[in-house]
Amino acid sequence: MVKPLKLILASAMSLLFSTACSGSNKVSTDANDNQTKNKTTVMAKDGKAIVVFFSHAGDNYAVGNIEVGNTKIVADYITELIGAEQFEIVTHKYDGMAYTPLIELAKEETRKGELPAYEGDVDLSQYDTVFIGGPVWWGTYPQVMFTFFKKHANDLKGKTVIPFTTHEGSGLANCVEDVKEAFPGANVTKGFSIYGHEVRTEKAKVEKWLKTLGY
Numbered sequence: 001m002v003k004p005l006k007l008i009l010a011s012a013m014s015l016l017f018s019t020a021c022s023g024s025n026k027v028s029t030d031a032n033d034n035q036t037k038n039k040t041t042v043m044a045k046d047g048k049a050i051v052v053f054f055s056h057a058g059d060n061y062a063v064g065n066i067e068v069g070n071t072k073i074v075a076d077y078i079t080e081l082i083g084a085e086q087f088e089i090v091t092h093k094y095d096g097m098a099y100t101p102l103i104e105l106a107k108e109e110t111r112k113g114e115l116p117a118y119e120g121d122v123d124l125s126q127y128d129t130v131f132i133g134g135p136v137w138w139g140t141y142p143q144v145m146f147t148f149f150k151k152h153a154n155d156l157k158g159k160t161v162i163p164f165t166t167h168e169g170s171g172l173a174n175c176v177e178d179v180k181e182a183f184p185g186a187n188v189t190k191g192f193s194i195y196g197h198e199v200r201t202e203k204a205k206v207e208k209w210l211k212t213l214g215y
Contacts, residue, residue: 047128049084070166070196087122149182157185
């Protein structure tokens, strides 16, 4: 796991609920349906970009007990392919939990709007583009990501924000809308979603998506 305050350059780096939970806000959307259909340049290629993400290792739906979370694998692809840096939103609240109790905890956190603490932080002022990624837990991102959103609500004005998700059937769910609400001054693009069970073998899908963004 990447330590939370460490920004990683691409040269150093080579899923409703899976992580994706099945929730009441389930939307059946294939990953390709969520990609931008027409190539659109969202930033200059030399602009500075960062991938902010939460990823859950351990017991995950469809892929079993994994050492590296599905979303982290996608974040690492982005880092490698476009030279972005990273900030991983890390909490130990879910460590070691089996799938079923974790589903119930995620459901309760979403219902209550809880904001779990995360470790470290990052200065977003130096970045032009911010990718935001995570699994879909009960129709949106995990609540710990909303803790980050609240803290940085005013930090992404005028910046390009690109949401992405890993899932097992929920697609983007409400994630894009929730990012737009969290960062009203940002230019939030269409999102990208990919099945958690595909991330280890379908790097090409991530690369294809990035090309639609002008990379």
